[in-house]
Amino acid sequence: MYLQDNAEAIVPIKGFIENSLIEWEGKIVSIIFLPTCNLRCHYCHAPHLIQTPDELESIPFNVVIDKIRHNRGWVDGVVVSGGEPTSHRRLDVFIQVLKETGVAVRLDTNGTNPYVLRDLINRNLLDCVAMDIKAPLYKERYEQVSGVPCNIEDVKESIRIIMGSDIEYEFRTTVCPSQLDGNDIENIAKIIQGAGRYILQSFKPNHCLDTKMLGVMPYPVETLREFAKNASRYVNYCCVRGEEGNVLHRSW
Numbered sequence: 001m002y003l004q005d006n007a008e009a010i011v012p013i014k015g016f017i018e019n020s021l022i023e024w025e026g027k028i029v030s031i032i033f034l035p036t037c038n039l040r041c042h043y044c045h046a047p048h049l050i051q052t053p054d055e056l057e058s059i060p061f062n063v064v065i066d067k068i069r070h071n072r073g074w075v076d077g078v079v080v081s082g083g084e085p086t087s088h089r090r091l092d093v094f095i096q097v098l099k100e101t102g103v104a105v106r107l108d109t110n111g112t113n114p115y116v117l118r119d120l121i122n123r124n125l126l127d128c129v130a131m132d133i134k135a136p137l138y139k140e141r142y143e144q145v146s147g148v149p150c151n152i153e154d155v156k157e158s159i160r161i162i163m164g165s166d167i168e169y170e171f172r173t174t175v176c177p178s179q180l181d182g183n184d185i186e187n188i189a190k191i192i193q194g195a196g197r198y199i200l201q202s203f204k205p206n207h208c209l210d211t212k213m214l215g216v217m218p219y220p221v222e223t224l225r226e227f228a229k230n231a232s233r234y235v236n237y238c239c240v241r242g243e244e245g246n247v248l249h250r251s252w
């Protein structure tokens, strides 16, 4: 009870989806959205969470945890998303309470906080990690996409931690035509060579943090498939988000 009482005070919940069949492949999950983020990706679809989170009403932690407990018979897991969940200093306490309900927990992260990530994995608090890789791992390119100064070494370290762990994971990249091309995707795939799963997400021109992005046309899905096919030469599995059934296996 101590943890539950404190989890609410230290990690405000700004969004909750009770069940989703598509968020974590093979699982029925609830999704929790936490506020704030240290990045400012131009295409971010959650500007309300990262710019004005205090204007959003918080959902009481007890309400969320009671729903998760109530659904325990048919909901397999909880996805902790954002914003950037590792922005919250006591995320570990929060996740510990979720784990105590008996569901699996996935963390969605931008990978800029390897210390928190390592700690959560080492303490067996995570069953899965989904990490965004914004761009090829060159400082200037990364900062173009993420909109703020970045420590590339932290992102690299998060990749190493995830690939060195024995938990389920997924790397993912949002592919926006004004920011990334096929060479960039190949470059990222080389960095995560041997990774189990790499998903390409189409940029969508709606609710973007930077309103200039609203005028950018997404890549046709055929182009994204070509990027995925090329990336699959380096990773074990690559596809376009939404086409997970069409497995592209490594061809080397």
Ligand code: SF4
Pocket: 037, 038, 039, 040, 041, 043, 044, 045, 046, 050, 082, 083, 084, 110, 132
């Ligand atoms: S898209 Fe970028 S700015 Fe938005 S929550 Fe994710 S990492 Fe943060």
